[in-house]
Amino acid sequence: MHPLFKSLASFVLRQPRLAAFVRRQRQVRWVSLCFHRFAGPANAGPGEDLVAIDDSLQWLRRCGFVFADLESTVRAALQGRFPDRPTVVVTIDDGFADLIPALPVFGRHGCPVSVFLATDFLDRRAPLWWDQLQLLLAEAPGAVRLQEVAGISWSARWDSAEERVRQGEVLIEMIKRRPEPARLTVIDALAGIVGAAPFSSETTGYAPLRWDDVRALEREGARFGPHTHTHPILAALDHAQAKYEVDTSWARVREEVRQPLSIFAYPDGTPWSFRQRDCDLVRAAGLEAAVTMDGRWALPAAPPVDPFRLGRIGYQARIADLQASVLRLAVPGYGDPAKP
Numbered sequence: 001m002h003p004l005f006k007s008l009a010s011f012v013l014r015q016p017r018l019a020a021f022v023r024r025q026r027q028v029r030w031v032s033l034c035f036h037r038f039a040g041p042a043n044a045g046p047g048e049d050l051v052a053i054d055d056s057l058q059w060l061r062r063c064g065f066v067f068a069d070l071e072s073t074v075r076a077a078l079q080g081r082f083p084d085r086p087t088v089v090v091t092i093d094d095g096f097a098d099l100i101p102a103l104p105v106f107g108r109h110g111c112p113v114s115v116f117l118a119t120d121f122l123d124r125r126a127p128l129w130w131d132q133l134q135l136l137l138a139e140a141p142g143a144v145r146l147q148e149v150a151g152i153s154w155s156a157r158w159d160s161a162e163e164r165v166r167q168g169e170v171l172i173e174m175i176k177r178r179p180e181p182a183r184l185t186v187i188d189a190l191a192g193i194v195g196a197a198p199f200s201s202e203t204t205g206y207a208p209l210r211w212d213d214v215r216a217l218e219r220e221g222a223r224f225g226p227h228t229h230t231h232p233i234l235a236a237l238d239h240a241q242a243k244y245e246v247d248t249s250w251a252r253v254r255e256e257v258r259q260p261l262s263i264f265a266y267p268d269g270t271p272w273s274f275r276q277r278d279c280d281l282v283r284a285a286g287l288e289a290a291v292t293m294d295g296r297w298a299l300p301a302a303p304p305v306d307p308f309r310l311g312r313i314g315y316q317a318r319i320a321d322l323q324a325s326v327l328r329l330a331v332p333g334y335g336d337p338a339k340p
């Protein structure tokens with residue numbers, strides 16, 4: 001761990017006034033944290049460092065936060081019962097295999113996890129579309145030019161892997177909000193340009209969980225819910241496509257998992273990425289609730305709660321950033337000059 005990070009973490013952990021302040025709070029809210037990928041041999045891309053996560057969870061406990069599971073916290077809130085202590089709920093999106101070595105870190109702190117699965121990713125075992133795009137660019141000889149492919153023109157040149165990944169992220173942002181066929185056309189065009197063979201089912205570093213892994217992790221206490229089938233942006237789909245994505249992922253989770261988590265996670269989850277229609281489709285599928293990535297708010301400490309728009313925030317590895325985001329959302333009055 002970077003020495004600066006280490007000294008910052010230990011400084012924050014030694015703040016007794018801060019911990020006492022959090023424990024004194026009565027008007028608390030609960031905050032859902034969202035993770036995606038974890039660093040380790042099973043991950044060829046960026047991922048959260050497990051030592052930093054261990055420190056973060058320790059810091060949250062020292063501050064007086066308790067960890068709770070998403071389902072029981074949501075069910076209680078919908079019945080008007082809210083946590084009486086500052087509470088953090090942990091969720092993990094997509095279903096990459098790299099979460100297997102990460103789960104014991106959460107387990108050590110008594111922190112339950114809820115995982116949202118893009119079910120076609122587990123069924124087909126091909127990389128998710130944005131990883132496919134980056135893998136194709138990695139095959140290219142230092143430059144790629146797309147001209148009017150599904151209405152998109154993009155060209156990039158790079159002389160390092162970092163620059164290639166950065167350019168790839170620009171293209172991912174450009175096509176993320178486009179309808180599904182346009183996105184697939186761009187990926188097919190890239191595959192044609194670089195002459196890539198179809199992706200192997202076990203592309204190293206991008207593999208999903210196996211359904212057997214899911215059932216084994218479930219026996220250890222993890223819960224699994226739907227996150228669409230092919231991970232499209234729902235707002236970009238027509239009604240039939242969006243319904244297919246919601247219904248199929250929920251059906252696959254119920255087929256494979258003993259105790260399916262009846263809560264949905266919208267892909268991307270930011271406010272532009274889904275519509276009221278999609279909330280209605282999730283409700284019509286018989287799911288109890290859905291989580292977004294709308295970081296402007298956490299769960300309110302009192303009704304009304306819209307069960308199909310439950311906010312989450314992305315995990316931040318730096319304790320100072322985590323402190324700012326979690327405490328600001330969870331503890332009204334935090335950050336006032338008169339308070340710690």
Ligand SMILES: [Zn+2]
Nearest residue numbers: 093094267268
């Ligand atoms: Zn996702």
